[in-house]
Amino acid sequence: MERVDLSLRLLQALAAVAEEGSMTRAARQLNLTQQAVSSQIRQLERVVGTVLVERLSTGIELTAAGQIVLKQGETLLTSAQAMMAEAREVGAERPQPLRIAFKAQSTAHFMPGVEAAIRAQMPDLEVRPLAVHTLPDELDALLEGRADAAFLWLPIGDDPRFTVHPLLAEKRWVALPPGHPLSGRDSLRIDDLADVPVVGPRDGMPAAVVDFWFIDPRPDGSRALFGPQARTPEECLHLVAAGHGCWIAPASTVTYFAHPRLVWLPLVDAEPNELALVWPRHSTHPYLNLLLQETRRATVPCSSEQLG
Template identity: 80%
Template structure:
């Protein structure tokens, strides 16, 4: 490094601050205190000799120097990961397991085929699935190293730390409570849900993610009606069955979560859900960055 005392932890802190736009949220992502993250950013600024971040009313943004450090730092993090991975491979003669975070309701219809294809293409590779329930759970697993890649529904927010590889898309369906006036219909359009509260997670979710899943605003410019919050699919189903509103979900959810009291109807004019394989840009596990088999389109 030519005498430059640079810790990878400092680069990871800058990467988190850039992605979150906030010292507080970056600290939560890194499992550190806000003071620790601020201290690491100041330390990195002393190493570089220039301000890397600036505080604005909308949040923390990178300076021109910060953008350079972020880009070059990502390459350093990737190289460090590659060094560790190659050293382990040299020592053991086997690649690291490929750890994939997933939600069962999103992947049950194609995961067996993916595993079979991997066994055929790379029999020496161990696939280690990691079950999760929410988007924050999967993002955390990727960032803290518990998972190499994840199957996630897009969008995930504007996060430069990840490589995104879209795989398939599904139509959206609406779960209605028993006795709802719309349950006799065979299909729905967004306008039909004008006064129907929408159930789902909001706290801790990027605004773009909330807007997409709740279809807010609607095509005519009106706002969605927000129902009770629910963190997991099971909580969404419970609240819908209790009559608190509707839940908008991918088509695969309909078959995975059969519920005798609910009516599921296709939402014809909604933008489809896109499922993607996502991994951190600085994850150099060869198993996660090599070409992966694509699930068949349902």
């Protein structure tokens, strides 16, 4: 058998270059210098014996040989990570904790049941919840290794670093202050909000995410009115109660928060919110699929009866 002198760090460099399309951006992802990444790619090409990347005016692209090395290399990287995770688990004689980022208002109606189902099958597996407030908080927790998986609302932007498993869809509702001209309605349509500012988080959010949550532009082509920003649900509720505008949120939020100075109305013609279970694409935690399996068994959207 031919002796292969192949380092996994060389495959990681190729994967980063393929993902970023740039040596500079790949270097930032790997926390290396551009020269170091270029050197690793040249070293990998010497090991394989052929050219793996092409430098074009539009960026860097993989050759056909590079695509083969990338595909097989990702399998090797995944296997290596799984090997180390399993070895650590066996060595510690306990499963590694399963850390889950979540927003309480989005998961309170199913997450305790999911944890109970996992505990029944794996009594030694510790499930560690990590409460977060915004999409950037959740994605950062995943990328920084503080969470193994996250329950979050779609969309999250075009990000190939994550594996996304849609779970359920919920209708959207609108929070208004009592006495608002629209508060006496039984339901609302998007056109009814033409002159109502919408509060919520925007800074740090991908444009597509902001457009979806604020329904901007509106179906008739008009632009949404942006009210004050808020990071947390509690801040959004306060801004609405203080008369700064409305807040558009999933149905589960309505059931979670009781507020004496708010009126909630269904937004009948808006695209629903979709909740997903997300984890890093190359994650090798051995119990992610168990989490997904039990979550799919437990998750159901909030019903109109629950909302009263």
